[in-house]
Amino acid sequence: MAVTTTSRKTPRKQAAQPRTRRTERRRGVHPLVLNFIALVAGVAVWAVLAALNVESLPGPVAVARQAGDLIADGTLADDLFASLRRVFTGFALGTALAIPVGFLMGWYPTARGLLEPYIQFFRTIPPLALIPLAIVLMGIGETPKVFVIFLAAFLSCVVAAFQGVVDVDRTLINAARVLGASDRVIFLKVVIPASTPFILVGMRIGLGAAWATVVAAELIAAQEGLGFRMQHAQTYYDLDTIFVGLITIGVLGLVMDRLLLLAERRLTGWQERR
Template sequence: MLEGVNRARAVKPGKIYGAPGEGSSGLISLATALVLLALWVLVTEMNWVRPLFLPSPFTVWETFLTAITEGASNSTLLEHILASLARVFCAFFLALITAVPIGILMGVNRVVRGLFDPIIEFYRPLPPLAYLPLIIIWLGIDEFPKVFLIYLAIFAPLAIAARAGVRSVSTEQVHAAYAMGATRSQVITHVILKAALPEIFTGMRIGIGVGWTTLVAAEMVAAHRGLGFMVLNAAEYLASETVIMGIIVIGVFAFTFDLMIRYLEKMLIPWKGKV
């Protein structure tokens, strides 16, 4: 009898305690967002904070609708969004096609690592505003310097992630590929690159986040439209409702594209966390 009960209760070892962090946190995140929104409404409706410093969410919503229809900072919200999306995604695409190959080569070739590692490690901790004046002096104030500034911010985490992904490849996998007659290029493309994909996608998520963070700094360079420009322009006139509305729009887009990268990662790397 007891033996039958024990057999019925027997489960896989991983199911007894559960993996660290296992389970969905969606409901908790939703509840957190609702609580913060309720606190925002409470604080503003009770006039605990002056509207200049924290406008109510209803005022921000009205500003959002006005920006869509009538515009803000000499352009409609859609025009600001399209300008910023073009800059961020152009920079992200350029970083993706350059940083990933360089990062992989840094992991497999000591000469490439010696060439790029000191450059990347030197400028990576620097805030974009530190080298923004130099970019203006070198490249002017056209559209390219804005994209280039965002590109530099995205390049470093992507290259470092690709290099770390190469380091995560086991020696046994490489030796097994060579034993089956694979060439060096085949080992890089079919073994090393595939094993490095989880780290590369992590670098993509970090990179796109850093890109949106750098957007405001990039649009300080003689921009005429863009979400960052809209926020900066509104700040000059103490239009805090427009500033908060712009921050929320930037955050929504950044979070949306992070979710898209997570989805692609789940579809393209189904084995992540299982091997």
Template sequence: MNGNVARRVILGLTPWVGAVLLWYAVRWSGFVNPSLIPAPHNVAAKFVELLFQEHLLLDIWASTRRVLLGVIAGIAVAVPVGFVLGWYRGARTFADPMINFFRALPPIALIPLVIVYFGVDEVAKLVILFYASFFAGVIVMYEGVSQITPLYIRVAHTLGASEFEIFRKVIIPLTVPHILTALRVALGVAWATLVASELIAAQRGLGAMIQNASTYFLLDVIYVGIICIGCIALIMDLILRRISARLLVWQERASA
């Protein structure tokens, strides 16, 4: 058991160690001006400085809060819309072209209109994140629901289950995996959209920190912001994976 744990830890750490070594190698190779690539230990020192002497925790909290609110609102709408589109072929035929039209629009292109209609306050930032989360989630949701086999429903009908029992005991459990997948995808898209949302007059947040640092060419601060975004997104995804594994344990038993 301990050997398996050690092996998993080594396998998990190896890509990160390799990335840091590659980072050093590129910096020392001479192909790139070293002043344009801060060393990993300098970035780590800047992280500690920002954490204890500046307001990095406030920036992390501001961005995390925005992402969570945007994703929760987006998924809350995307799940029922995606279910209807996936379950009813007519609804999918009706709405699919429009869904894909708006899905292809990058959120950053909508910033001028968002400012016009929602101003530059917190609501505008949440609208951008809601937009990104909704269209990412609704696509995953309706594609997943549309592929649910009707065999389970026919079996439930044969066993005498009512429509409400079928919905509660068959359809909802089969939909949960797609809801969790939509949530994971929406979280990733929301973090990727964060910097764009914080272009709208943000005073706090990792995206705002990156933009302010770019104005003064503070590359180490930019690296800190980018790494923080990636780490927080990774932690959230790992948490969702654990939750998914617990909620979907019945799938493993059914396939065993």
């Protein structure tokens, strides 16, 4: 009877293995393939709308030709580096200040009581609304542009860092204390790693806010930059140049966001993902 039972169970196990492999194959198409399909579909829809002359929309070929001209004479490179310099400076300063402030607010109730009203107050004011005031107080140079970018990135990241500290599982902190860990060790070994995913998400949000703010700042007071170039093109109804600026900003923002996403996966490999 034992031999008969074993012979009956074995085929079932062997039959389950191919089914599992088929299930793994059906999990989905590679994300890069889906990205490529979405890109091709988007360009195709754009070309069809341009061919139908919807609102005098320029086609992909005309925009690509204009991009080639702007690259050839160095205009696009100058504007791109000007905008990147402002975004990187403001984003780096805002993130560098937001992380320690968020940790202070999350770890010390006194700091939270003192700082949180100001953080919440300025969060309700769009950074774009402060551009006129920044220009009046700081002039029309680089300082007001970097300042509003700094503020946009700071307000996005500080809330994420604060929430990351607050949401740390108390069980982990209590277990570390039971094992004799000091507050310094708990902060370095438990709180910072647990709040890292929140910080990186806040950085991604802050990066998008930085790009939105730099374009608005360049529309008001600038002599170079992608926002300035689009405003200048608007005067002459140069839709091709406007589209080149929009696509450049979108590509740069997408690349920078993917780099932050890659850093997030590397730094939070322990986190469960779907």
